[in-house]
Amino acid sequence: MERILDLFDSLPKTVLQKGRYYTRKLWVRVTLMGLLAVAAIGVSQLVEQLIPDDLAKSLGGVSADRLLNLIANAMLSVTIFSITVMVSVYQSSSTQWTPRIHRLIMQDRTTQNTLAVFIGAYVYSLLGILLRELGVYTDEHAFVLFWMTVLVLLVIVVYLVRWVLHLQGFGQLIDISRQVEETTRDRFKERLSQPCLGARPFVSDQPDKTRAIASWESGYIQHIYPEAMNAVAKEHEVDIYLDANIGSFVFLEEPVLHVHQRGDDLDWDALCEDVRGSLIIGDLRTYDQDPRFGLIVMGEVGSKAMSPGVNDPGTAIDVITRIGRILSDYKDETEATPEEVLDYFYVRPLDPTDLLRDGFGAISRDSASTLEVQQRLQQTLSGLMQHPDKGLSAAAKEFAIKELERATQALVFEPDREALRASAHPSVSGD
Structure with missing residues (x-):
């Protein structure tokens, strides 16, 4: 009996975690929307039986046929276009920044919901046309089908407008950086909350x-x-x-x-x-339950920006700032107490030294000879040194000392070295 109670106690959270994992899959949302389309057809058939004959005959079946054919033709073209845009963005982001980015873009909710609605509407229209041809919906009993189709059209218009607005920034660097930051920060807060x-x-x-x-x-x-x-x-x-x-x-x-x-x-x-x-x-790392992976991906974006083919210090500076903002939420897991402690299971806490290395390691190495990036790195580490957690503060100071030494060796112009030392915390530069 005790074993059964324990299993039932852990079941809701486990099911919730698995459910959240699967809802990020595109095929799951498409399947759910397809089932919703089938349900809409079934509900309209049931409601039709409750409509008075005079009202039911006020709209002919030809009106519903026109709308169904319009949706069937339009949704096929729009879905193909949307998939083409998705593939193009996936390829360009993987090539320009890092292959780890496109797996996050694939989980973009607006894109997945829009595709699911388009495909669901296409399934709805095909079922409606099929049932009309089979005589299930006669001309005298197409009133509910017509208005249900109008409702589907309204949903399509809403998601089409959302999709057009989303495409204005979809796949651009600012949008990608913000997505990675939000995902990493959410996973980070989720981990620290438990x-x-x-x-x-x-x-x-x-x-x-x-x-x-x-x-x-x-x-x-x-x-x-x-x-x-x-x-x-x-x-x-x-x-x-x-x-x-x-x-x-x-x-x-x-x-x-x-x-x-x-x-x-x-x-x-x-x-x-x-x-x-x-x-x-x-075979692959995922963002779920792994905030360190998000920091690594952000570091890769900043590192790629410093490659000779891109040479974009501004992006590296932006990424450093975002990583610093994420790490400012850090709390020592050994001092925090979860709502309900799992007494039989032990997990190693996050190490602030690892977090700093994951986020800043690649950028600091590849931008060692770029003054502006190194200045922002020292300023960010100086801010983290003021963090109330002593572990993060000490790790930030140690990391800043090492990276200041690396950068001063890479910078060949003495005024640049002096400017960098001035940007560092006094306890790091020795002033």
């Missing part, structure tokens, strides 16, 4: 006499269902320690988790099988 994913912080070595669960495939740790993992640990009377954080790459047979047994009996095979259902390993 420190260590709601588990206990894993800040030291695991206890003695632990047993390792090896990776069942090579890949990145993409997602963890912490409530389900805690329920598995409680069921088997063990403590589970996650060695690597989300986004880490693990090889086949490399230890991923360590298990410390609490009880006397342990079904090891059953435990391993249950654990595999609560941890997803894949």
Whole structure:
């Protein structure tokens, strides 16, 4: 009974996490909109039976046919055009900035919703035409079908206007940078709102006499269902320690988790099988549950901007500012307390040194000889040194000292070196 209660307790959050994961898929939204179109046809057929004959005959079936044919012809062309625009933006963003960008653009809600509405409207029109040809909707009983089609047209117009407005900035650098920043910041806040994913912080070595669960495939740790993992640990009377954080790459047979047994009996095979259902390993890193990946992608955008083929210091400066804004939300996960602590599961907290390296590492290296970018980097790090969290403040100071040394060696003009030192925090420059 206790096991069943634990499973039911962890089920809602696990289902919610999985649901959010799948709703980001384009095919899911298209399928849902197609089902909604089928439901609309079915509802209109039911409502038609309640319409008085005099009112039902006030509109002929020819009126509905015209609208249905209009939607069928227009939606096919508009959908093909929209898909062409999407593919073009994906290719250009991958080539110009980083291939990791296009996977975020593919999850753009406005684009997915618009395509889903267009395809759903196309399905609706085809079903309407088919039912008219089969005689299900006769000329005397097409009143509701006509007005339902008018409603579909209104929805199409609204989403068409939204799509046109969205295309004005879709795929442009400012729009892409803002999307990456918002996604990374949301994942960052989400992680800090549930420190260590709601588990206990894993800040030291695991206890003695632990047993390792090896990776069942090579890949990145993409997602963890912490409530389900805690329920598995409680069921088997063990403590589970996650060695690597989300986004880490693990090889086949490399230890991923360590298990410390609490009880006397342990079904090891059953435990391993249950654990595999609560941890997803894949071939690519994802933004979900992995704020460090978003910082890396932003760093890649800034680094690519400093390449000789692009040579755009302004973009690198903009990215540095955005990364600094994200990191300003940092909180020490070991000092925060989640709403409900998962007592049987341990996760390593985010390390501020890793966060700084993920965000600024590539930019600082590739812009070492560009004064303006290095000045903004030192100014941003100086701001982070004032952060109330001592760990982030100390890590920012250490990073600033190292990057100031790198830049002063790369800059060959002495006045540039002096200007850079003036931009750094006094404790970094030694003034």
